[in-house]
Amino acid sequence: MEALRRFATRFSDWATIRDRPSALQSAVMSATCIALALFIWYIVTAGPVEERIVDPITLPSLADTVHSFPKLWFERALARGAIASLGRVLGGFILAAAIAVPLGICAGSFLRLNAFLRPISIFGRNIPIAALIPLTLMWFGLGELQKVMFIFFASVAFIFFDTVRSVEDVPDSYLDAAYTLGAKYVPRHGAKWAAIVGLGYAIVFGAAYYRLAQRPGPNDIELIAAWRIGFAQVSIFGLFLGFVLWFPPLAYQAIQKVLMPLAMPDVVNSLRLLFGLAFGYIMLAEVINADYGLGAIINLSQRQGPREHIYLSLILISLLAFGIDRGILTVQRWCFPYKRMGEQ
Amino acid sequence: MAGVATPLPPCSITEIPRGTPKEGVPPVVEFKGVTKTFNANTSKAFTAIRDVTFSVEDVEGHGEFVAILGPSGCGKSTVLRQIAGLAPHHPPTRGEVLLAGKPITGPGPDRGMVFQDYTSFDNRTVLDNVAFGLECRGIAQKERYELAKEWIAKVKLNPVKDAYKYPHQLSGGMRQRVAIARTLILKPRVILMDEPFGALDPATRHNMQDLLIELWREVQATVFFITHDVNEAVFLGDRCYIFSNSPGTIIHQFRISPPDRPARHIMREKSFLETVYHVREILDGLEEGKT
């Protein structure tokens, strides 16, 4: 009763610009929206098939949709599909972030490098994402590598751009303060830590190659040798890349101790938002060609039915994406207690 | 104070002749005909300061406190940032800025700076903010935390309760205390302060002024202090430079007796008020001279 009274505050609150509702009120408003959507769905698909406002081919009834869940879970292996999709996005996204974040930090600090990379960044952000699918199919074939690389190309320019902007947004006065407090260039410190980070990159790149490159059969000695050489090359490339990308941010104290930590909350925040987008993009690749994964489930449901699965998958995907988003946000708040963010 | 050539009555003023370098030791800071033109050789060329010449001697065991006054936009910050060696004000377009006889090539921890806007690093606790300079020097954590805690106490913050707070949890006055602590902990030869108390209320301001005097006596650095508040300049300064309208140059130099009692006492005395009145006359004249 008390809760209800608290909820029904004066109408003038509703018409007041930026009047903040209580947490309870917000929750009730959101719940009302969901209930309303479900209710409309229920109304337009209620009754026997012939009498429905919307026919079952356009929109299946709420009850049918809910009842088809066990089939989706067990026969279509929803959980396995979700994990597969998530793995692809994570693979491509981590690869993109591993390159674009340090490069963005460098470009945000050294503006000539930024001017040099700007054309690539603009190009990368403006190519239509869908056009990357035929391109990656051409370059990487039909396997897992194509999907990972699709996500990589779809997100790398955006991550780079957001990182540069976050670093540039740190006011000059912080840098001035750092310099007058003695921030300097310490190449030895930079080399040591960049080597350690490079080792991490080598391991990640090596693991990715191990996982994604087609391994030849045990009898094919020549191909196995080639595979091993590829493995070594990729690992060494990772070591080199990690070192080169991280040396400047770790050698300049003004970047390591000031620009990077002050930009980091913004960087992580935009990584969270971009990850949400990338998770949407993977469906695009999976709908077109995949044997398993969430996109494949939707595609299969559309072609072979039941159609209820499409709706159910869409709802579950957005719930999953929302869950991931909240998870990252919680970690973010814990890591950066001095910064309020993601109030949305 | 020891070292001042002639003891002066409280708050009296004497004009000191321009540019009389002493023999032997080079001055701590010396400007020789310094002019700064921004965007030189373009249509947007703008001269911020012209022909600024002064020198501040390094008196044994006693740093001078130089207060800088002048109308808004006359180039006070430009002068200060040139001493700090911060771009884009450094390097000067013409003339020389010398630190202990050597040209300044860039910023360094031997010249600490306290800014008007809060520049505490948001991602660091008070303790880590104060220890920042020591961290850059590569001093071990235990040692730098010990020293930082000492300085947190010296600026009258609570080393137990406040040390682990983040800047956003502090008031404006507390943040400036942090800024002062993190600068003074490095024992700089020269301390540059650009309206550090500009954003504080009068009561907090008085407390901060007393605190600053106390700490300055301890570290004995040469202080350059920009302010718009004539009371503050006359109270804090040993010496006071008044800049002309833009493009700024020094038009008056005074020697003022140093503060020996708390701000709120001195500021009520007749001789103090007379000095303030005199300086204010000059500044008002400059403001009127603006177009």
Ligand SMILES: Nc1ncnc2c1ncn2[C@@H]1O[C@H](COP(=O)(O)OP(=O)(O)OP(=O)(O)O)[C@@H](O)[C@H]1O
């Ligand atoms: N980076 C810059 N580029 C171009 N002009 C500048 C730059 N920095 C300052 N100026 C100009 O130089 C003049 C002097 O600036 P400065 O900041 O030194 O003045 P100030 O005396 O500190 O003023 P205030 O009392 O308002 O702080 C101003 O007119 C300003 O517009």
Ligand SMILES: [Mg+2]
């Ligand atoms: Mg200024």
